[in-house]
Each structure stands twice: as structure tokens, then as C-alpha cells.
Amino acid sequence: MLERNHLTIVQTIAEVGTMTAAANQLCLTQSALSHAIKKLESQLGVAIWVKEGRRLRLTQVGQTILNLADRVLPQIAHSEQLIAKMAEGSQGSLRIGMECHPCYQWLLNIVGPFLTRYPKVDLDVRQRFQFGGVGALLGFDIDVLVTPDPLYISGLEYLPVFGYEHVLVVAGSHRLAEKVYIEPHDLSSENVITYPVEPSRLDIFSQFCSPAGVAVKKHTQIETTEILLQMVACERGVAALPRWLVEDNQQKLNIVPIRLGEEGIFKTINLGFRMNEARPTYLNHFIDLARETMPNTTR
Amino acid sequence: MLERNHLTIVQTIAEVGTMTAAANQLCLTQSALSHAIKKLESQLGVAIWVKEGRRLRLTQVGQTILNLADRVLPQIAHSEQLIAKMAEGSQGSLRIGMECHPCYQWLLNIVGPFLTRYPKVDLDVRQRFQFGGVGALLGFDIDVLVTPDPLYISGLEYLPVFGYEHVLVVAGSHRLAEKVYIEPHDLSSENVITYPVEPSRLDIFSQFCSPAGVAVKKHTQIETTEILLQMVACERGVAALPRWLVEDNQQKLNIVPIRLGEEGIFKTINLGFRMNEARPTYLNHFIDLARETMPNTTR
DNA sequence: ACTATTCGATGAATTTTATTCATGTTAATT
């Protein structure tokens, strides 16, 4: 009764606002759309839209259909793509999700080798999720989740692929630059630059400052790693990043990594998957490569 | 291209084994099915099944479609039901999920009042989930998750509705019956009866015995609460249950609740929802009722 | 207030698609 084209119609009209425009986008006449809608509404026995003047507004039923469409259509589309790829001999497509910036930097080192080594596999990297990374995994929006904080829930499994140390970065001329390691109170007079995410998800706060009851002088948010490093080099603040990322930039920039606390903060990047699922070959390829490529792991 | 009926066809054939049987189940002729399949396969450019003798086996593409069908068709069907209910003036349908036995006992006290007070709302209670309760919530298989252990992940929110104490139940004649509270080592010579779930998810182990390094003498698993209480009353073992549940049965059975540790173990049942979602009225009804009904809350 | 314009509705005609009917082919069963 509710067919795929019905979902598409509802979605398109919600998107473009009018039936006529939707008809054009769907390569149909306005008449065809009108007939289709009328038939569906009479089958369901309810209106999907109410006319407010010339505008259309979704009824509750319409909202229900739109919600369904937004959830279901992407999944169908993805399966179709997958099948099309299979048909032309490709091995598949891999949707990688990640929520953390260090993960992203790490992934950049993986995708190159992966793309050249497995040219028949498509890659798609996503970073924003309505229900978080775990939600995306469970909702079949992604196939792998890259995360340093695995959330163990039944039905998901994780594989550690890459360990690194989380360190403070300061300018070479900074007053802390000579230290072997810093204590939380050392940050109380600093401007800490981070990526723009909630502080609770930043290890430097949740695992270093907050437990010691220390507040930083200032907290600045910056989107891009390169600019962030530039700012640190110019003594505009300090930041916390993976050690290998800092060391990769030490030639170009006057920056120094410093251990966070006497023990240091060590993290592991994990790959998360849905369990009980026949893992496609290309996914295993990715895992293999992830484990062996581990950039600068020895440092 | 991939239409709903295609998904249904693949699913049905996978279920009944043969095309002819599937055709019957779908109220179609065998010929109609055959034509439909041939057309789909030629559109996709790949085979969906390979014939092994007289049997059909899914190809990889077929598996992909079947996976999609199993995920997507139930969601469409549920939306259709919902819409049908709306059309006839009903307020909707509420799918409740729960993973824990105490939650189930608690829910039994809620559903009665709910059904009489909101006769136009359908209730559906589910207890087994492929990807856990959180997975079911995120996968739109349920609308509310009842759980004492809320798993905070982005996109979900929880509402505490009912606090209770988790206590040990023993027979009135049991050697521990007079105690005000018990220590973990008191259980080292006992047969502990629990519901059949992994020990890690049982508070009496994870929060009481294991932290103290105590192992119980024996661990028995029983499905139904009534039998479990019977066995406790006959001194066949001890169990851990909500205090109100024990006290509800004290008239009928010779059992006694005992605090677990000096401090006791207190739990809160939470209702979990997807965030950012216009909450339907009936869901608010359920929440309201859940909060006000709190059975035996004062105890 | 009039006009032009945009948007949606409708019935009849037409095209496309799905289904059936009748029959054929193949492989397993007895």
C-alpha cells in the first residue's frame, strides 16, 4: 500500500514546498502527482496535507510518512548502490563514521593506501550523526565507527587498531616548553584551544583538568588542525593532540609536545562494527590495513 | 527501482523456500512471480538466486536485498498500522521495550491503568532485541525503553520514573532471615537463583559479590518470577529482587527481604526515548502515568 | 478592482506495467 514512490513524493514535496516543483524534480507532470496523491490519500482514508492558503502543510499522518521516508529511503538507495557496484564487479562500498578529530587525522593516513590497494571499493566518510556514532552504526547509516571511546552495547563489537599518546602542544618558546610533563594547575593560566565539541568529550578536560578541579584561563574553539597548530606556534594558546600529529608538524612549526601528567594519557582508536553480521571482504581489508598501517606507531 | 514488492518477494521466498509456495502466500500466480523476478534481475543486471538442483540459494546480491527487506519492511508496516489507527481516530500505538525482569514486573502494574485510561492507544511490549534495547530504540523498533541502567549516548534521553531497593529474598526460616543486612560473604554458601541473563548484567553479581571478590556456591537460572519465589520460600536458594516485589508476595509466601550490604542497593527505572522527536501525545500519557502510578513507591 | 500568474484538481485518452492463462522445460522421485 505505502510504496516507495509514495515516500519519495512526500519527501520531495516537503523539500521543495509545492507539488508542481516536486513533479518537475521527479520528472512527472503535475497531473500525475496529483492523481497519485489523491489515490494514496483515499486508500489511507486520511489527508496527508492540509491546504493553508496556497501552501501545503503536513498533517500528523503526513509527518509519520515523512519520518518513515527519511529513515528508509536512504537505506534502500544505499543497497541499490551496493548492488550496482556488485553488478559491475566492484567489491562494495564502505561507509566510515567518526566523531572525533584525532580519528579524522588518523584516517587521512589510511584512506590513501586503502584506495590504491583496493581500487574496487568505494569509501564514504561521515562525521555528523543525528543519533551519534553508535546510532549511525545501529541504524545502518555507516558500516564502521572509528572512535577512541568505545561504547560497549550488546550487538556491537570493537577492535583496537592504533594506540597513541595524547599530549599538550605548546610553542617552542613557551614557558612550559622545557618541562618533561605538566600538571593540571599548569593550565590554569593558559588559553586552551580545542576542536569545537562539548568539553565533556575532550580528554584534556574530562581526564586531566576536571578530576584535579582545575579550570583553564580561557577556552577557544577552532575547527581546523592546521590553524590550531599555527596559533599554538604563535603562543596564542596551547592545545591537546595526539603525539604523532604534533611530531609530524615539528619540522614546519616551532611546537613541542609535552606529556600530560606524570603517567601521560594514552588512548586507543577502535573500530566498531555490528555483530552477527557476515563481514564483507572489503571490510576485512580495511581492518587489515588499519592495523598494519598504524602511522608512526612506534613513537 | 527496488520496490517494496521486490523486498516482499525476496523475503517470502527466503521464508518458504520455493517460488511457487511464495506465489501462493502472496496471492499471486507462479507466473506473475516469475515474470516479476526476471524483470528485477534484468534491471539490476545480476542474479538474485542461483539454482542448486531444484532449490534456490541467494546470491550475495540476494542477501543484500534480504537484509534490507528484514530491516525496512517492518518499519513500513508499523507506520502503516500507525496511520490506519490514526485514520480511525485512535491516538496511536506505543511500542515498549525492556531488557530486565524487574522492569517487566513493574510494567505489569502500569499497563492495566494505561489500557483503561487510554483505550485508543495500542500497546506492544517487546523483550528480545538483536542490537540490545538501545539498538531497538535507535532502529525505530520500539518507542520507549524501560531500563534501570540508562546508557547515555547522544540522541537518547532518559527520564527516571521509579526508584526501588534491590534486596535479597530468603525463606522466613532461612539462617539469614533475621539479619538486618547481609555481606557478600554471606552468599558464599548459598544457591543464588536469578533470571536467565548474563551474570554481568545482574546487580547482585556485578555490584555486590564481584567487587568483594566473593563467588556464590551455586547459580541457578529460572525464567518465571512466581516459580523463583516458590523455590526461595522452600529454601532451595536465595534471590535478589526489588523490595516492593518481595513485599507484594509476603502474604502468600514465607519469604523475607534483606538489605544488600549496609547501604543497600538502590536502583531507578528510567524511560529512554529518542531525542529531537516530536513526542506523540500517547507517549506523554504513558510517561505521566508511569510517574504517578509508581507502585508501592513509599516502601 | 482588475489582471496576470501560479498552483492544484479533474476527466478522458493513452501508455505502461502487472497479472493471468496456457503451455513448455527441467530435474528430482518412484
Next chain:
DNA sequence: AATTAACATGAATAAAATTCATCGAATAGT
């Protein structure tokens, strides 16, 4: 070798979606 169960196929038919031509209602511009 005969029988049966399962699927394939072509032609005929039924059902559906789509278009065409046209109309009415709401809105913006003058």
C-alpha cells in the same frame, strides 16, 4: 519410464500510472 514438483515463457488481458487539455482558486502586481 512415468510422474511430479518447480520454474520459464509468450501471448492475451487486466490494471495501473501517466499525460493532455482544461478548469477553478488563491495571490501578487499594478
